[in-house]
Amino acid sequence: EAGVAQSPRYKIIEKRQSVAFWCNPISGHATLYWYQQILGQGPKLLIQFQNNGVVDDSQLPKDRFSAERLKGVDSTLKIQPAKLEDSAVYLCASSLVGSESDTQYFGPGTRLTVL
Amino acid sequence: AQSVTQLDSHVSVSEGTPVLLRCNYSSSYSPSLFWYVQHPNKGLQLLLKYTSAATLVKGINGFEAEFKKSETSFHLTKPSAHMSDAAEYFCVVKNNFNKFYFGSGTKLNVKP
Numbered sequence: 001e002a003g004v005a006q007s008p009r010y011k012i013i014e015k016r017q018s019v020a021f022w023c024n025p026i027s028g029h030a031t032l033y034w035y036q037q038i039l040g041q042g043p044k045l046l047i048q049f050q051n052n053g054v055v056d057d058s059q060l061p062k063d064r065f066s067a068e069r070l071k072g073v074d075s076t077l078k079i080q081p082a083k084l085e086d087s088a089v090y091l092c093a094s095s096l097v098g099s100e101s102d103t104q105y106f107g108p109g110t111r112l113t114v115l
Numbered sequence: 116a117q118s119v120t121q122l123d124s125h126v127s128v129s130e131g132t133p134v135l136l137r138c139n140y141s142s143s144y145s146p147s148l149f150w151y152v153q154h155p156n157k158g159l160q161l162l163l164k165y166t167s168a169a170t171l172v173k174g175i176n177g178f179e180a181e182f183k184k185s186e187t188s189f190h191l192t193k194p195s196a197h198m199s200d201a202a203e204y205f206c207v208v209k210n211n212f213n214k215f216y217f218g219s220g221t222k223l224n225v226k227p
Contacts, residue, residue: 041220042119043205044217048214102147102166103164104159104161105158108156108158
């Protein structure tokens with residue numbers, strides 16, 4: 001079975017520029033997560049979708065970050081404008097719902113460097 | 116509120132010796148607990164999970180963890196380290212609202 005796909009794998013931008021990341025979850029996984037992993041820290045949840053609805057976005061900096069999952073499948077995370085402190089790896093994960101919702105499957109991540 | 120504390124940021128062992136990675140948690144509810152491993156340039160992979168069944172949980176690659184409610188701990192162990200175990204390990208707690216909280220990670224170094 002194909003895993004979680006993310007693109008691009010690496011991105012370098014200057015501060016105040018915009019950037020977008022794409023995630024395609026495992027087929028049939030209703031739940032999709034975006035995490036931010038700053039160097040030396042554990043992943044922090046930014047937003048969680050179930051199908052195309054937002055379950056939790058309490059830690060998403062909404063003044064600059066946005067995310068959508070319009071058709072309940074793939075998702076896009078955008079940062080506009082970027083700040084230096086946004087440099088991190090952005091991880092996408094997906095899971096089933098119900099009794100199997102415990103197991104998250106992670107993509108390889110997108111490493112963002114903001115100069 | 117939920118939180119996870121990984122007591123060691125770095126652990127170094129010799130190949131063939133036991134591994135102990137420590138994790139303490141706080142949770143308002145009966146938690147679900149997980150260990151994930153992250154190899155360089157690879158995605159996070161689930162090692163094992165505890166979801167209120169047996170307190171001793173066996174995972175992949177010979178790892179296991181024991182849930183101790185009285186100590187609020189969920190330490191990860193392996194009897195004999197292998198070079199391929201070198202990676203970063205994350206302890207994770209899930210609350211009753213299906214929100215996951217990651218620890219800050221422990222980097223395991225295995226010396227030949």
